[in-house]
Each structure stands twice: as C-alpha cells, then as structure tokens.
Amino acid sequence: MKGKIADGEARERLTIWIRRRMLEFGITFDALETSIQEDLAHPPLYRDARGHDWNGVGPMPDWLTAARHAGLDPDFFRIEEPKEGPQHKRGVVYRQADLFE
Template sequence: MKGRIVDGEARDRLIIWIRRRMEEFGITIQALADSIQHDLDHPPLYRDARGNEWNGLGDHPHWLRAAQNAGVDPEFFRVEQPPARESANVRVDGTRRDPRQLDLFDRL
C-alpha cells in the first residue's frame, strides 16, 4: 500500500490538523463543546439549497431576507423536524422495533 493513506493514518492526520487549527484560532475544547451543545439545543428551523441555516434566533439572515424580497415564502425553507424519540421505535403497523436491530430498509 505504498503511497496510500490507510484509514487510521488519515484519522490521525485529521486530528492533528484540527488541533492545530483550534490552537491557531484560540478555540478551546470547552468552547467547542458549548457550541455543539448550543447547536443541539437550537436545531435549524430553516435551510436553503446551499446549506445556509437559521435556527430562528436573532435577525433574519441575509439569504432568507433576499428570498423574502424575491417573493418566496419563508415556510418554503422550513426544515422538517424529526419524529419524537419514543415514536421512532414504533412501526406503521403499531409493533415496536428494537433500535439495536436497525435495518436500513426497515420503514417505521
């Protein structure tokens, strides 16, 4: 495998790169954890085709204002919320499924 990076080595290189960027920009592990938790607590409510997101906090972002000014209803960009965790383990026929035996083709 000369000249190819195996998965473990690629992972190690990525971790080193991330640590260097964090140090370069003064990002601490705690700041990263806080940011991740904030994102989990405030999931995006709106998303456009380019991946821009807005969680409804603060002013409307430029991309959403531009779409509104062009006559597009903001509801067009609303993100569908995932089902509640409890109902995620119930199939359409009412039977329960074991989440440990998830089949990628198994429909709820």
C-alpha cells in the first residue's frame, strides 16, 4: 500500500484542512451550526443539472434568472416531492433520481 493514503490518514488531513480554512475565514462552529440549521429549515426548491440550487428565499439566483430570460419556466427546475412511492408500469419502477444528494 505504498504511496496510498489510508482512510484514517485522509480523514485526518481533511479535518486539518477544514479547520485551517475555518480559521482563515473566521468561521466559528456556532456560525457553522447556525448555517446548517438554516439550510435544514429551508430545503432547496429548485435545482439545475449542474447542482445549483435555490430555496426560494431572497432574490432569484443568476442561473435561474438566465434560464427564465431564455424562455424556460422556472418550474421546470422545481424539485418534486416524492410521491407515495416509486411508480410501477409493466414491471419497471419509475422514480425521480436526484444525483446531488
């Protein structure tokens, strides 16, 4: 396993890197926790193929504004709530795939 980083070592390096960036940008654990709680309270309502998302709070982001000006309905990007379960048709299961979660 020469030349490869073990999972534990990779995790440790990542933790050190994250802590340094937090110090560099003045991010506290309280601010991080508040941000996470805010994200959980306002989940995204719109998402494009590149993974940009918007929760409907605040001004419309540039990617969605550009799509609207190009003639696309913003509802095209609306994330659908899962229905009762996967839909079945002739033995095939149809469901909305979300590659960014």
